[in-house]
Amino acid sequence: xxxxxxKNLDVSYGTTKVVEGxxxxxxxxxxxxxxxxxxxxxxxxxxxxxxxxPDWTGEISVLGExxxxxVDHAFATRCQMVFQxxxxxxxxxxxxxxxxxxxxxxHGLGNRDQRVEEMLAAVGLDRRxxxxxxxxxxxxxxxxxxxxxxLMLEPKVMLLDEPTSALDVSVQAEILNLLKKLRREQGLTxxxxxxxxxxVSFMCDRMAVMNKGRIVEIAPASALHDGSFSDPYTQxxxxxxxxxxxxxx
Amino acid sequence: xxxxxxxxxxxxxxxxxxSFPTPKGRVDVVKGLSFxxxxxxxxxxxxxxxxxxxxxxxxxxxxRRPGVQQADRILFDGIDLQSLSERKMRDLRGARISxxxxxxxxxxxxxMTIGDQIAEALKTHERLARSAVKSRVLEMLHAxxxxxxxxxxxxxxxxxxxxxGQRIMIAMMLIPRPDLLIADEPTSALDVSVQAQVLDLIDELVREKGMGxxxxxxxxNLVARYCDRILxxxxxxxxxxCAAADLHKATHxxxxxxxxxxxxxxxxxxxxxxLDRSTWSGT
Amino acid sequence: MTMTDWLLAxxxxxxxxxxxxxxxxxxxxxxxxxxxxxxxLILLALIxxxxxxxxxxxxxxxxxxxxxRLLPPSAEHWMGTDxxxxxxxxxxxxxxxxxxxxxxxxxVISAPLGLLIGAISGYxxxxxxxxxxxITDVFLSMPKLILAxxxxxxxxxxxxxxxxxxxxxxxPAYARIARAExxxxxxxxFISAMRLLGASHxxxxxxxxxxxxxxxxxxxxxxDMAGIILTAAGLGFLGLGAQPPLPEWGAMxxxxxxFILDQxxxxxxxxxxxxxxxxxxxxxxxxxxxVLDPKQGGKS
Numbered sequence: 001x002x003x004x005x006x007k008n009l010d011v012s013y014g015t016t017k018v019v020e021g022x023x024x025x026x027x028x029x030x031x032x033x034x035x036x037x038x039x040x041x042x043x044x045x046x047x048x049x050x051x052x053x054p055d056w057t058g059e060i061s062v063l064g065e066x067x068x069x070x071v072d073h074a075f076a077t078r079c080q081m082v083f084q085x086x087x088x089x090x091x092x093x094x095x096x097x098x099x100x101x102x103x104x105x106x107h108g109l110g111n112r113d114q115r116v117e118e119m120l121a122a123v124g125l126d127r128r129x130x131x132x133x134x135x136x137x138x139x140x141x142x143x144x145x146x147x148x149x150x151l152m153l154e155p156k157v158m159l160l161d162e163p164t165s166a167l168d169v170s171v172q173a174e175i176l177n178l179l180k181k182l183r184r185e186q187g188l189t190x191x192x193x194x195x196x197x198x199x200v201s202f203m204c205d206r207m208a209v210m211n212k213g214r215i216v217e218i219a220p221a222s223a224l225h226d227g228s229f230s231d232p233y234t235q236x237x238x239x240x241x242x243x244x245x246x247x248x249x
Numbered sequence: 250x251x252x253x254x255x256x257x258x259x260x261x262x263x264x265x266x267x268s269f270p271t272p273k274g275r276v277d278v279v280k281g282l283s284f285x286x287x288x289x290x291x292x293x294x295x296x297x298x299x300x301x302x303x304x305x306x307x308x309x310x311x312x313r314r315p316g317v318q319q320a321d322r323i324l325f326d327g328i329d330l331q332s333l334s335e336r337k338m339r340d341l342r343g344a345r346i347s348x349x350x351x352x353x354x355x356x357x358x359x360x361m362t363i364g365d366q367i368a369e370a371l372k373t374h375e376r377l378a379r380s381a382v383k384s385r386v387l388e389m390l391h392a393x394x395x396x397x398x399x400x401x402x403x404x405x406x407x408x409x410x411x412x413x414g415q416r417i418m419i420a421m422m423l424i425p426r427p428d429l430l431i432a433d434e435p436t437s438a439l440d441v442s443v444q445a446q447v448l449d450l451i452d453e454l455v456r457e458k459g460m461g462x463x464x465x466x467x468x469x470n471l472v473a474r475y476c477d478r479i480l481x482x483x484x485x486x487x488x489x490x491c492a493a494a495d496l497h498k499a500t501h502x503x504x505x506x507x508x509x510x511x512x513x514x515x516x517x518x519x520x521x522x523x524l525d526r527s528t529w530s531g532t
Numbered sequence: 533m534t535m536t537d538w539l540l541a542x543x544x545x546x547x548x549x550x551x552x553x554x555x556x557x558x559x560x561x562x563x564x565x566x567x568x569x570x571x572x573l574i575l576l577a578l579i580x581x582x583x584x585x586x587x588x589x590x591x592x593x594x595x596x597x598x599x600x601r602l603l604p605p606s607a608e609h610w611m612g613t614d615x616x617x618x619x620x621x622x623x624x625x626x627x628x629x630x631x632x633x634x635x636x637x638x639x640v641i642s643a644p645l646g647l648l649i650g651a652i653s654g655y656x657x658x659x660x661x662x663x664x665x666x667i668t669d670v671f672l673s674m675p676k677l678i679l680a681x682x683x684x685x686x687x688x689x690x691x692x693x694x695x696x697x698x699x700x701x702x703x704p705a706y707a708r709i710a711r712a713e714x715x716x717x718x719x720x721x722f723i724s725a726m727r728l729l730g731a732s733h734x735x736x737x738x739x740x741x742x743x744x745x746x747x748x749x750x751x752x753x754x755x756d757m758a759g760i761i762l763t764a765a766g767l768g769f770l771g772l773g774a775q776p777p778l779p780e781w782g783a784m785x786x787x788x789x790x791f792i793l794d795q796x797x798x799x800x801x802x803x804x805x806x807x808x809x810x811x812x813x814x815x816x817x818x819x820x821x822x823v824l825d826p827k828q829g830g831k832s
Contacts, residue, residue: 037440037441037442038411038440050724050728051727051728052724052727052728071727071728071730072730073730074730075730076728076729076730077730080728080729081724081725081728083721083724083725084721085721088720088721088722089720089721089722089725090722091722091740091744092744093743093744094740095547095550097547097550102726102729102731102739103729103730106729106730106731106735107730128542128543128545129543131543131544131545131546131547131549131550132542132543132544132550133550133554136542139297146725149725149729150725152729153729168296168297168467169296169467169468169469169507169510169511170296170506170507170510170523170524171296172510173510173511173512173521173522173523173524174523176512176521177520177521177523180519180520195440195441196512197514198511198512198513198514198516199512201512201513201514201515201516202512202513202516202518202521203512224514224515224516225514225515226515236442237441237442240441240442240444240445241441241514242470242514243514
């Protein structure tokens with residue numbers, strides 16, 4: 001089954017088109033990366049799928065259902081998002097417990113106490129963090145809370161917007177391991193935006209490379225091992241990221 | 250660069266400490282750091298909170314209160330920086346030691362044209378005729394590979410891209426011809442392709458002018474590529490000091506852990522090794 | 533484990549402990565500033581005076597004694613007596629009730645109103661913002677006292693109408709602040725995250741936007757209290773606020789004006805009360821700002 005499908009997606013902010021003619025399908029259970037430099041429109045695609053960039057034309061389907069242009073209640077239980085900045089994605093005045101209970105309250109789900117405890121364990125946070133506030137947590141711990149919040153409603157599709165780019169390398173490794181473990185355990189589908197090719201190599205099965213709002217190439221992540229890309233932009237990005245050092249310019 | 254080792258070092262730093270007050274008493278963020286630097290390229294690597302940025306600032310005596318810095322010795326080219334008056338220190342900053350910060354957006358004055366800002370940096374340290382200033386500015390912008398300097402000097406900071414902004418910062422910092430350049434995460438706000446261009450540029454200018462460079466970054470591989478020597482900092486202390494070429498032979502478990510935790514382009518591992526922080530926390 | 537340890541624990545074990553701990557930390561920060569403590573003490577004294585007025589005041593605030601009119605301060609009458617022989621000290625103490633009533637009601641009416649309008653306006657933006665801020669600007673552009681005068685003139689003089697008039701004229705400033713505050717985080721990721729979780733706009737505004745605006749609002753309201761007291765006193769002075777024989781401070785000054793050259797205490801004593809209470813609110817407001825709203829505070 002196809003988890004995410006985009007057909008001829010154009011997204012604009014005001015009068016400028018940020019994404020033009022994006023087409024790809026992500027299979028259920030797959031981990032798919034959107035790669036590109038800043039301004040390439042990769043985050044915008046994620047926002048359009050989530051409903052945060054409503055000014056788009058084309059077709060977006062998630063788990064076989066056509067997406068509307070806004071945010072809706074039922075969609076929330078199927079698809080969630082993790083943001084880039086662990087410092088901006090948590091409400092500064094709410095404790096971890098409040099952050100994790102909120103999605104359950106919104107959807108009227110019971111047994112909150114136990115669910116929160118279980119989720120904390122699943123993302124590797126000790127119970128003593130439960131009543132702490134964001135300012136008492138490190139960047140990595142905050143990102144674990146953000147991941148836990150996204151998983152509270154047991155979605156099948158996760159949109160990851162540069163989930164580790166604001167973190168230190170050692171913490172990045174922990175979060176990447178966690179994301180990989182969660183995907184395996186819960187059978188999640190990932191659509192991940194990143195500019196870091198080695199992270200794609202570790203996390204993803206396939207990747208789409210974007211440049212100036214267009215997808216220039218879709219390739220398997222294994223192409224990163226030998227640099228077998230057909231598009232010149234992808235090749236230059238690959239070289240700049242430290243792949244195939246003899247090609248460095 | 251090894252041939253110049255016989256001269257007196259450009260920078261000699263002994264037992265530097267930087268501390269900040271917290272509700273639980275003063276905490277040292279840099280705990281007794283010592284190194285000497287010739288006209289070479291030194292990399293300081295560490296994660297956030299390791300004290301690497303504070304080290305860079307302390308050399309320029311830019312630690313803001315309530316932070317306090319002290320050291321047994323900070324000698325720059327034979328000058329004792331600690332006993333220098335604040336006025337003399339100001340003359341030295343920029344003219345002989347320059348610093349490039351992380352994000353050009355916050356370092357450039359938004360209401361001044363780029364040309365004026367670079368000229369300002371030059372005029373505060375040297376007296377020059379107006380035409381000489383203009384030609385030096387254009388020459389410098391040309392040196393940082395800006396194609397049409399005549400147009401760029403009339404622009405305001407918000408009209409240029411991040412990569413160009415950082416190149417302008419570099420031009421501003423290098424125009425008074427300093428002896429030592431401190432670059433604190435100069436490229437982490439930039440895209441990978443621009444990153445390489447900016448670092449290549451810094452590298453080329455440093456080599457050409459025979460300056461000393463301190464490159465502060467969290468990225469081990471990047472520092473290894475652009476420096477001669479590397480200091481790895483953790484929790485305010487240097488845990489490893491080695492030649493850049495020997496980085497992969499690093500012995501300290503922290504350095505090894507950091508190296509292993511970085512995903513590789515041809516990744517085949519199923520799980521990334523995670524730092525076990527308990528093993529060296531005693532050191 | 534002592535009480536303090538329990539309150540300051542790094543990893544609280546229940547919701548209650550976490551919020552109590554937060555409150556305790558804030559209180560400790562407040563208490564570090566001596567001026568804030570002075571302000572808090574002044575307000576505490578005001579509240580106590582209002583609560584226990586019948587026990588504190590030595591005489592009736594309304595009882596006239598024409599044989600003892602316009603006596604200077606003495607052991608019997610600490611602040612002297614007025615032109616009808618009423619004990620000024622007793623009247624000042626009872627006046628605390630009226631002042632407190634005005635201050636509390638104005639805060640209860642205008643702060644939530646301003647907060648809600650500002651938050652809605654900032655959160656939705658677009659035409660909602662334009663319309664609401666347009667209305668706010670109309671109110672904001674009129675001088676406070678004049679507008680209050682117009683309202684009182686329309687509604688008739690009296691303490692209730694004075695309160696309504698002051699409340700109606702003071703909310704626009706709060707709406708502006710709440711809107712500005714909301715704009716700084718309306719596009720932040722934690723709000724987006726809530727939208728994606730399926731939360732309704734009402735839920736986001738009430739549960740997530742308002743709590744972030746309240747701290748700057750508390751600070752602002754506290755600082756404005758001095759102005760509100762002065763406006764109330766001004767209305768009283770002009771004869772449009774509290775009506776005689778109610779011991780409202782502004783009205784007392786107004787009456788004392790006739791004797792200001794020969795019997796200075798009649799106008800001066802309630803004047804002191806106004807100054808001290810205003811000062812108390814200002815000091816407390818400054819302290820609160822340093823704790824609740826560090827980005828605007830003078831000290832870093």
